Amino acid sequence: MFDLDSVVDLDTYPIHRAGSPARAELVAEARQQMKAFGCFRISNFIRPEAIETMLAEATRLHPQTFWAEQEHNPYASAPDVSVPSNHPRNFMQRRMSGFINSDLLSQQSLLNQIYNSNVVTHFVWETLSTDRPVYQWADPLGRNPYGVMETDHYFPWHFDGNEFTVSILVQKAESGGVFEYVPDIRTPGHENYERVQQILEGGREGVRELDLLPGDLQLFKGRFSMHRVTRIVGPTTRYIALPTYVYDPWRMNSPHHSIQYYGRATDAHHQRAMVMSDGLLD
Numbered sequence: 001m002f003d004l005d006s007v008v009d010l011d012t013y014p015i016h017r018a019g020s021p022a023r024a025e026l027v028a029e030a031r032q033q034m035k036a037f038g039c040f041r042i043s044n045f046i047r048p049e050a051i052e053t054m055l056a057e058a059t060r061l062h063p064q065t066f067w068a069e070q071e072h073n074p075y076a077s078a079p080d081v082s083v084p085s086n087h088p089r090n091f092m093q094r095r096m097s098g099f100i101n102s103d104l105l106s107q108q109s110l111l112n113q114i115y116n117s118n119v120v121t122h123f124v125w126e127t128l129s130t131d132r133p134v135y136q137w138a139d140p141l142g143r144n145p146y147g148v149m150e151t152d153h154y155f156p157w158h159f160d161g162n163e164f165t166v167s168i169l170v171q172k173a174e175s176g177g178v179f180e181y182v183p184d185i186r187t188p189g190h191e192n193y194e195r196v197q198q199i200l201e202g203g204r205e206g207v208r209e210l211d212l213l214p215g216d217l218q219l220f221k222g223r224f225s226m227h228r229v230t231r232i233v234g235p236t237t238r239y240i241a242l243p244t245y246v247y248d249p250w251r252m253n254s255p256h257h258s259i260q261y262y263g264r265a266t267d268a269h270h271q272r273a274m275v276m277s278d279g280l281l282d
């Protein structure tokens with residue numbers, strides 16, 4: 001039987017007590033951060049013992065990491081010959097990073113337990129100030145993987161296939177590995193290619209940095225806020241748990257996106273490939 005209290009510091013952050021003043025205060029603070037910065041962070045949300053257990057799991061699964069060293073555009077979509085070569089859709093960046101795909105986690109995995117917790121999902125939903133329901137994702141590979149990055153690895157600017165991502169740093173790199181993002185640079189129906197191109201070409205206007213610490217909970221809008229992870233310096237592997245949340249639990253990453261990030265696409269990815277209902281590129 002999963003005990004949320006052994007993982008989340010429910011004494012400080014009683015997310016399980018719907019209606020309690022402490023929870024209402026936490027939700028209000030998270031919403032305020034989300035509105036102001038397009039992202040929020042709750043320090044020491046996950047208990048240190050749980051982080052230890054997650055680190056042991058990630059270390060055990062490390063040999064099964066799918067490593068990518070490849071070029072892709074910020075949408076993880078195929079290049080587009082109908083637009084100029086310097087257009088964001090043709091702006092290729094080299095990524096070196098890995099994932100421990102979600103389907104490698106055991107049922108008892110602490111990361112799976114956190115992800116399957118409806119208390120956590122409900123809390124995530126509430127911080128978003130949205131009247132649309134938010135769900136755990138169907139994507140069998142991308143739903144809650146561990147991101148793995150080693151010396152010199154770099155995760156360039158990109159958008160996610162899912163709307164929202166929680167990140168929980170499990171092990172910090174010695175230096176580098178900083179999460180950078182541009183809040184809400186695109187919105188449904190508006191790609192904002194001009195600003196995206198400025199950032200891809202090195203512009204820093206609107207770029208925010210977040211140097212996470214192990215155990216912090218972060219929530220960001222990966223489908224709308226372009227983001228990256230700066231180059232890893234030093235020998236320590238950076239591990240991060242990445243539970244994802246979506247408006248449409250049935251849809252998955254496009255097969256192209258899934259192959260680039262997670263090394264393969266399943267039959268379900270092919271069956272469910274379709275135009276996104278928000279009209280944005282993958």
Ligand SMILES: O=C(O)CCC(=O)C(=O)O
Binds near residue numbers: 155167227228240
């Ligand atoms: O490692 C991180 O902090 C973010 C990873 C990420 O953006 C992704 O997996 O799509």
Ligand SMILES: [Fe+2]
Binds near residue numbers: 158159222
């Ligand atoms: Fe991402």
